Amino acid sequence: MKRLLDITISLMAVMLLSPLMALVALIIRIRMGKPVVFKQQRPGLNGKPFFLYKFRTMTLELDHNNKELSDAVRLTPLGKRIRKLSLDEFPQLFNVIKGDMSLVGPRPLLMEYLPLYTSDQLMRHTVKPGITGWAQINGRNTITWEEKFRLDTWYVKNKTLFLDCKIIFVTLLKVLKREGISHQDTVTMEKFSGTKEVL
Numbered sequence: 171m172k173r174l175l176d177i178t179i180s181l182m183a184v185m186l187l188s189p190l191m192a193l194v195a196l197i198i199r200i201r202m203g204k205p206v207v208f209k210q211q212r213p214g215l216n217g218k219p220f221f222l223y224k225f226r227t228m229t230l231e232l233d234h235n236n237k238e239l240s241d242a243v244r245l246t247p248l249g250k251r252i253r254k255l256s257l258d259e260f261p262q263l264f265n266v267i268k269g270d271m272s273l274v275g276p277r278p279l280l281m282e283y284l285p286l287y288t289s290d291q292l293m294r295h296t297v298k299p300g301i302t303g304w305a306q307i308n309g310r311n312t313i314t315w316e317e318k319f320r321l322d323t324w325y326v327k328n329k330t331l332f333l334d335c336k337i338i339f340v341t342l343l344k345v346l347k348r349e350g351i352s353h354q355d356t357v358t359m360e361k362f363s364g365t366k367e368v369l
Contacts, residue, residue, distance in 0.1 A: 176273050202226060213279070227248075228244035229246060286362060291365065311359050
């Protein structure tokens with residue numbers, strides 16, 4: 171039933187939102203150039219890698235050592251507006267259709283975090299990652315990593331179709347209110363450096 175819900179809602183959303191997605195893509199192409207879509211490898215179900223799709227919101231600027239500048243420097247005014255409206259997440263509907271993701275589940279983070287998780291935190295990878303999730307409607311980027319992972323673990327242990335429908339509904343309300351986009355004074359969450367596991 172969960173997969174049926176994912177496919178049905180995602181296909182309907184793509185059909186309804188395709189004009190808006192095309193407009194966003196065109197604006198990014200004109201204002202920021204190529205690529206329009208940001209693609210990055212992330213861990214999926216059981217940690218299996220897949221490529222996550224998002225509309226690009228940052229420039230590709232590098233420093234003198236040929237390393238990317240900070241997110242705060244590279245995030246453009248256009249990118250900020252796209253993020254505030256959560257328009258950058260739209261391409262992930264294709265990840266859901268492909269089966270890499272679900273509409274609801276723990277957010278797919280960076281591959282480099284996998285070795286840093288505690289045994290409890292690794293539980294988040296026993297389900298497919300989601301476009302939205304229990305942590306997203308309970309703080310999103312305004313809570314700590316440990317709080318986020320506790321919420322992810324709670325979802326894994328308590329997931330039901332009714333809970334998924336509730337999360338989707340609350341997500342839509344929070345997107346309209348533009349809640350929880352940034353973490354305190356930063357444009358994104360600070361990098362996760364690991365949690366000391368209590369024995």
